[in-house]
Amino acid sequence: MYDDSGWTLLSHFLGWGFLVLALVAAAIHILIFYMESIAWEGTLARKVFGGTPEQARPHAFYAFNQGFYNLFLAIQVILGLALTFFKPLLQAGTALCVFGLGSMLAAAVVLAAKSPAHRRAALKQGSTPALALAMLLTIFLIHVLTQTPPLPPGG
Helix, strand or coil, X not given: CCCCHHHHHHHHHHXXXXXXXXXXXXXXXXXXXXXXXXXXXXXXXXXXXXXXXXXXXXXXXXXXXXXXXXXXXXXXXXXXXXXXXXXXXXXXXXXXXXXXXXXXXXXXXXXXXXXXXHHHHHHHHHHHHHHHHHHHHHHHHHHHHHCXXXXXXXX
């Protein structure tokens, strides 16, 4: 077993970084929900997605539906984060976060692969979940290598 004092500090720091990045990823997806499901023909959505309100109107139903997918991913990550603050629910919360963030990242990869014109949007959509997952993987590796149990963010 390693002297884990420095590793514990690094893991704790990365845990809070993960928390912040996961919340930012969720916030981005809540914003996307707002633009797609509530304000599809509005100024912000038209600036982000392009076109005029008249051009957007025929696609409103599909955007409305897609917006809710984004909202549900955000809720999944937020619920997962909340559960990680309770040690008995740490694994369940982590699993929810991994699946939600992984789905966000996968959607960004699909967007980038399918539409070269939207690669910049895919980068914005996928970079925060990717960084959060990388931090979580680093925390996992630290705990495996040092044989120390992970702690909840508040622990």
